[in-house]
Amino acid sequence: MEMHQLRYVVAVARAGNFSRAAEQCHVSQPSLSQQIRKLEEELGERVFDRMKRAARLTSSGHAFLRRAVRILEEVAAAQREATEARHLLCGAVAVGVLPTIAPYLLPKALAQFTRQYPGVEVIVQEDTTAQLIKLLRGCEIDFAIASHPAAGEGLEISELFTEELLLALPPGHPLARKHKVSMSDLEGEKFIVMKEGHCLGDQVLGFCNRRDLHLKMSFRSAQLETIQALVRAGVGISLIPAMATRWNRNDQPLYRAMKTPKPLRRIIAVWQKQRPPNRAAQELLKLLSG
Numbered sequence: 001m002e003m004h005q006l007r008y009v010v011a012v013a014r015a016g017n018f019s020r021a022a023e024q025c026h027v028s029q030p031s032l033s034q035q036i037r038k039l040e041e042e043l044g045e046r047v048f049d050r051m052k053r054a055a056r057l058t059s060s061g062h063a064f065l066r067r068a069v070r071i072l073e074e075v076a077a078a079q080r081e082a083t084e085a086r087h088l089l090c091g092a093v094a095v096g097v098l099p100t101i102a103p104y105l106l107p108k109a110l111a112q113f114t115r116q117y118p119g120v121e122v123i124v125q126e127d128t129t130a131q132l133i134k135l136l137r138g139c140e141i142d143f144a145i146a147s148h149p150a151a152g153e154g155l156e157i158s159e160l161f162t163e164e165l166l167l168a169l170p171p172g173h174p175l176a177r178k179h180k181v182s183m184s185d186l187e188g189e190k191f192i193v194m195k196e197g198h199c200l201g202d203q204v205l206g207f208c209n210r211r212d213l214h215l216k217m218s219f220r221s222a223q224l225e226t227i228q229a230l231v232r233a234g235v236g237i238s239l240i241p242a243m244a245t246r247w248n249r250n251d252q253p254l255y256r257a258m259k260t261p262k263p264l265r266r267i268i269a270v271w272q273k274q275r276p277p278n279r280a281a282q283e284l285l286k287l288l289s290g
Contacts, residue, residue: 003075005039006068008032009047012055013065086279092121093280096132096144100200100224101267104243105145109287120280129199136272142281145288147199148266156276158269160289165204165239165263168231168253175237175256182259183211190218190236192227200224200265204239207263228253239263 011021012032022029040047047061057065085091097106102124110122125132125141132144133152144150150157167186169176175185186208193215194201201220208215218236221227224244231238231253245255269285271277277285 001039001042002035003072005035006072008035009039009061009065009068010072012036012048013057013061016054016056018050018055088117088120088280088283090119091278091280092123093278093284094123094125094141095281095284096125096127096135096141098129098132098146098199099126099222100194100198100241100244101145101147102126104241104246105267105288109284109290112287113284117280117283122284128197130197133270136270139272139275142275143269143271143277143285146268146270147203148268150199150268150270154273156271156273158285160267160269160285162264162266163242164257165207165265166242166245166255167258168228168238168240168245168255170231170234170237170253173237173254176254178256180257180259183208183213186213186237188216191215192219192221192230192236192238193217194224194227195220195222198222200241203265204263207239241265 008021008025008027011025012018015021015024018033018036019029022032025032036047043060043064045060045064046058047064048055049058081090106124110124113120113122123141125135127135129144129146129150132141132146133150133155135141136144136155145160148157148159167175167181175181178185191204191208193204196202205215219227219230221230224240227238228240228244229251230236232251239258240253240255245252269277269288271281
């Protein structure tokens, strides 16, 4: 059974005549008749009673017509919705984001996206890299915003940008007198980092270990805001992503750049190779990388 056969049945039922239905469908009358006869053979029932100048639905034909009309309406709706989604008049995009990125990167980009495409729903999930990868593989999100490395078989990675990690200091700390701080200056300092499972904590520890800096761990947290509040209170110091230092609040720590080689993190978009971002996701990625 094929779609054009359904269209021919509906056309004949409405026109009451094979010839007029063929004209409306822009096919020859013999071709239309042949296709309907082929459909009747497949069904094992006549759909039309054929008279000299008219065609009337049989009882089986009436039952078939109701289903045929419904199928054609659903197909037309699917085509219409696909067209609207392609032009971003409707649809949805689901994005997973690290908690150390979401509150600093998303608000401006999402506000602009919803202004441009008000009919597209954006669904955001915050979680660790490991959990975001699981969501990707389960097709629960279209793409994830994470920090490199975030590797895995069957995944595609696109780098959005690189950002510096800045040294966060409590007010009055001796290192605040320096414009730039070297790694050796940090020896013996108490550090506050993200807890295990959060890639930012692993990145900070890895950066320090590669430069033979042995940290005195004073605290681990799952929230960047908690870390910054603890730094401000004098509990320790930390390395904070630059995007989390731009809020210009009175209760922020002091920030200083590190000397070269500076600690950096790469912000990436990740998706399944077999499930590339749709049009809405592509447009959102453009705003996030800009």
